[in-house]
Amino acid sequence: MHPKQRIVILGGGTAGWMAANLMATKWAHLDFDITLIEAPDIGIIGVGEGSTPPLKGFMDTIGAQESEWMADCNATYxxxxxxxxxxxxxxxxxxxxxxxxxxxxxxxxxxxxxxxxxxxxxxxxxxxxxxxxxxxxxxxxxxxxxxxxxxxxxNYGYHFDSALLGKFLGRKAATKGVKYRQAKVVDVALDEQGNIAGLHTEQGETIRADLYVDCTGFRAQLIQQALKVPFRSYAENLFNDAAVVLQTEQRPEIACQTVSTALKYGWAWAIPLTSRIGNGYVYSSSFCDADHAETELRAHLGLLEADVQARHLKMKVGRVEQHWAKNCLAVGLSQGFVEPLEATALDMVQETVARFIEAFEKGGFTDTHRDDYNRRISSRFEAVRDYIVCHYRVNSRTDTDYWLENARNEKVxxxxxxxxxxxxxxxxxxxxxxxxxxxxxxxxxxxxxxxxxxxxxxxxxxxxxxxxxxxxxxxxxxxxxxxxxxxxxxxxxxxxxx
Ligand SMILES: Cc1cc2nc3c(=O)[nH]c(=O)nc-3n(C[C@H](O)[C@H](O)[C@H](O)COP(=O)(O)OP(=O)(O)OC[C@H]3O[C@@H](n4cnc5c(N)ncnc54)[C@H](O)[C@@H]3O)c2cc1C
Structure with a gap:
C-alpha cells in the first residue's frame, strides 16, 4: 500500500477545477487528500469558452450529465x-x-x-x-x-460560460471530497533537492503537500517562478500575443458552431452561448495597438457607437520545457498556451492530467515515468502548434504586412x-x-x-x-x-x- 498522498492544487480557474475533478474521480478509491487553493483577488482569466469533442469524455468521466451541467453554464453544442x-x-x-x-x-x-x-x-x-x-x-x-x-x-464539443463552468466544477469537486481554501500564496519554499517544501500564504501560514499542481494561469507561480523551469516561446511561429473581448446579445436562432473571421491583424471569434455571444479579437501587438484592435473588432460587430465594455488581455504563447518537474505538475496556462484558434487548451488540460495519473500510478506513485510523460505532453503541444501555424502559413491575404509576414514565415x-x-x-x-x-x-x-x-x-x-x-x-x-x-x-x- 502506497502512502496517502497530499495534493495541493494552486489555482481555481478551469484548469484547477478540471484537475481536481479528474484526480478525485480516478483516485476516489485511494482516499487521497486533495485541496484546491485560490486567491479570489487575483481572479481567473475568464475566457476559454469553446471546446473540442474530448470535453464530453471528461464530463462523462467525472459523472456530470449534460442535463445537469449545460443549463448551469449557459452551454450550447x-x-x-x-x-x-x-x-x-x-x-x-x-x-x-x-x-x-x-x-x-x-x-x-x-x-x-x-x-x-x-x-x-x-x-x-x-x-x-x-x-x-x-x-x-x-x-x-x-x-x-x-x-x-x-x-x-x-462527435461534438461545447460552448459555455467559463466562469460558470468553474463554479459548476467546484461544486462537483466538493461532492468528491476535494477541500477548498481561499489564500494567496506569496512565497514558495524549496528543499535541498529543489523540490517544493511548502507554500507560504499572505496570512502567514505554510501549506505542505507531496504533490503540488500549478494551475496559477500565466503567472505560473510554481513551475516557472519558483522552480525556474524554462519557457519555450512560440512567438516566432505564432505572432498573436493579445486579445480584446466583448459580449453581444444572442439571436433568436442559436448557432452550433464557432465562427473565426480573419481580420487585419489576427482573427475574431464568435462563440454562441444560450445567454449571449462571446466575441474576441486575437491579434499581434507588434502590428496593431490595443485601441486599434478594439476599434476594428467593434466595426466588425457593428458596435462602433454601442456602449459595450471591452476587456483587454495579453497572451504568452509557448510551453514550459517540463510540465512535471520535481514534485510539481503544471496544468493549464501555467504549462503553456497555443493560441485559441482551434480551442485546444482544455483538451490539453484534460490530456495533461489524465496522462499524469497514468504515469504516476504506473511508477507506483513516484516520478519514474516523468521524462517519458514530459516528452509526450510536449509533443502534443508541438503538434497542436503546427496545425495552428499552418492556418497562418497558407493564408493568401495581402491586405496587411501581418498576413504577408505570416505567409512568408520560414520558421516552421x-x-x-x-x-x-x-x-x-x-x-x-x-x-x-x-x-x-x-x-x-x-x-x-x-x-x-x-x-x-x-x-x-x-x-x-x-x-x-x-x-x-x-x-x-x-x-x-x-x-x-x-x-x-x-x-x-x-x-x-x-x-x-x-
Ligand atoms: C483570448 C483567449 C481565448 C481562449 N479561448 C479558449 C477556448 O476557446 N477554448 C479553450 O479550451 N481555451 C481557451 N483559452 C484558454 C483558457 O482560457 C484557459 O486554458 C483556461 O481558462 C484555464 O485557465 P487556467 O485555469 O490555467 O488559469 P486562470 O483562469 O488564469 O486561473 C488561475 C487561478 O490561479 C489562481 N492564482 C494565481 N496565482 C495565485 C496565488 N499566488 N495564490 C493563490 N491563487 C493564485 C487565481 O486566483 C486563479 O484561480 C483561451 C485563452 C485566451 C487568453
Whole structure:
C-alpha cells in the first residue's frame, strides 16, 4: 500500500477545477487528500469558452450529465468551426472544420478522392463543406444530439460560460471530497533537492503537500517562478500575443458552431452561448495597438457607437520545457498556451492530467515515468502548434504586412514543412501524417479540410475535366445522403430548451 498522498492544487480557474475533478474521480478509491487553493483577488482569466469533442469524455468521466451541467453554464453544442476570410482564393473565402460523425465514413472517401485529383489538375468538387454531416448541421443550426439506440454516433464539443463552468466544477469537486481554501500564496519554499517544501500564504501560514499542481494561469507561480523551469516561446511561429473581448446579445436562432473571421491583424471569434455571444479579437501587438484592435473588432460587430465594455488581455504563447518537474505538475496556462484558434487548451488540460495519473500510478506513485510523460505532453503541444501555424502559413491575404509576414514565415517546423510539401507536390498526405504519427492529434480529415478549405489547388484555368473514373462520386448524391442523415436532428434552440 502506497502512502496517502497530499495534493495541493494552486489555482481555481478551469484548469484547477478540471484537475481536481479528474484526480478525485480516478483516485476516489485511494482516499487521497486533495485541496484546491485560490486567491479570489487575483481572479481567473475568464475566457476559454469553446471546446473540442474530448470535453464530453471528461464530463462523462467525472459523472456530470449534460442535463445537469449545460443549463448551469449557459452551454450550447458545437459541431465545428467556420473559418471566414482566411483565404482569398475564389470559391474558398470560407470553409468549415467539422467534428466527425460516423456517416462521414461513407462520404470522406469521396472528399479525399476529389481533393487528391483536383491537386493533380482535374476539375472536381474539392471544397470540404460538401462532404461532412457537421457542415450541414452547422448550416441549418441543428443540434448534434442523437436519441438513444440511434444507429450512428456523432462527435461534438461545447460552448459555455467559463466562469460558470468553474463554479459548476467546484461544486462537483466538493461532492468528491476535494477541500477548498481561499489564500494567496506569496512565497514558495524549496528543499535541498529543489523540490517544493511548502507554500507560504499572505496570512502567514505554510501549506505542505507531496504533490503540488500549478494551475496559477500565466503567472505560473510554481513551475516557472519558483522552480525556474524554462519557457519555450512560440512567438516566432505564432505572432498573436493579445486579445480584446466583448459580449453581444444572442439571436433568436442559436448557432452550433464557432465562427473565426480573419481580420487585419489576427482573427475574431464568435462563440454562441444560450445567454449571449462571446466575441474576441486575437491579434499581434507588434502590428496593431490595443485601441486599434478594439476599434476594428467593434466595426466588425457593428458596435462602433454601442456602449459595450471591452476587456483587454495579453497572451504568452509557448510551453514550459517540463510540465512535471520535481514534485510539481503544471496544468493549464501555467504549462503553456497555443493560441485559441482551434480551442485546444482544455483538451490539453484534460490530456495533461489524465496522462499524469497514468504515469504516476504506473511508477507506483513516484516520478519514474516523468521524462517519458514530459516528452509526450510536449509533443502534443508541438503538434497542436503546427496545425495552428499552418492556418497562418497558407493564408493568401495581402491586405496587411501581418498576413504577408505570416505567409512568408520560414520558421516552421520540419514536420509542418513535410506535410505542406506532400500537399503541394500532389502526394497523399494521409501517408505523411501516419509516418509522422500526427493523425492522433488532429485527424487526417482536419488537415485535409484545412488545406482544401483554403483552396490550395491549381487555379481554375489550370484544371481539366476528368474521365468517368475520376468523376465516380456525384456531389448531388452526397448532399442527399447527408440531408437524409440530418433528418433526425432537432433545431439547436429546441434541443437546448428540451
Ligand atoms: C483570448 C483567449 C481565448 C481562449 N479561448 C479558449 C477556448 O476557446 N477554448 C479553450 O479550451 N481555451 C481557451 N483559452 C484558454 C483558457 O482560457 C484557459 O486554458 C483556461 O481558462 C484555464 O485557465 P487556467 O485555469 O490555467 O488559469 P486562470 O483562469 O488564469 O486561473 C488561475 C487561478 O490561479 C489562481 N492564482 C494565481 N496565482 C495565485 C496565488 N499566488 N495564490 C493563490 N491563487 C493564485 C487565481 O486566483 C486563479 O484561480 C483561451 C485563452 C485566451 C487568453
Amino acid at each position: 458545437k459541431v465545428g468551426i467556420s473559418f471566414k476570410n482566411w483565404s482569398t482564393k475564389p470559391g474558398f473565402s470560407r470553409y468549415f472544420h467539422p467534428f466527425l460523425a460516423q456517416p462521414d465514413e461513407f462520404t470522406a472517401p469521396a472528399f479525399f478522392h476529389n481533393s487528391f485529383l483536383r491537386r493533380k489538375g482535374i476539375d472536381l468538387e474539392g471544397h470540404p463543406d460538401h462532404f461532412f454531416l457537421a457542415s450541414h448541421l452547422a448550416e441549418h443550426k441543428l443540434a448534434p444530439v442523437v436519441p438513444e439506440h440511434f444507429p450512428f454516433e456523432i 517546423s520540419a514536420s509542418l514543412r513535410s506535410i505542406l510539401h506532400a500537399w503541394v507536390s500532389g502526394q497523399n498526405i494521409t501517408d505523411e501524417l501516419q509516418r509522422q504519427k500526427l493523425d492522433i492529434y488532429f485527424p487526417n480529415v482536419s488537415w485535409n479540410c484545412l488545406l482544401a478549405g483554403y483552396g490550395i489547388y491549381p487555379t481554375q484555368a489550370q484544371l481539366k475535366p476528368g474521365n468517368a473514373l475520376a468523376n465516380k462520386y456525384k456531389t448531388a448524391d452526397i448532399h442527399e445522403f447527408i440531408r437524409r442523415c440530418a433528418l433526425n436532428f432537432k433545431p439547436h434552440r429546441e434541443q437546448l430548451s428540451a
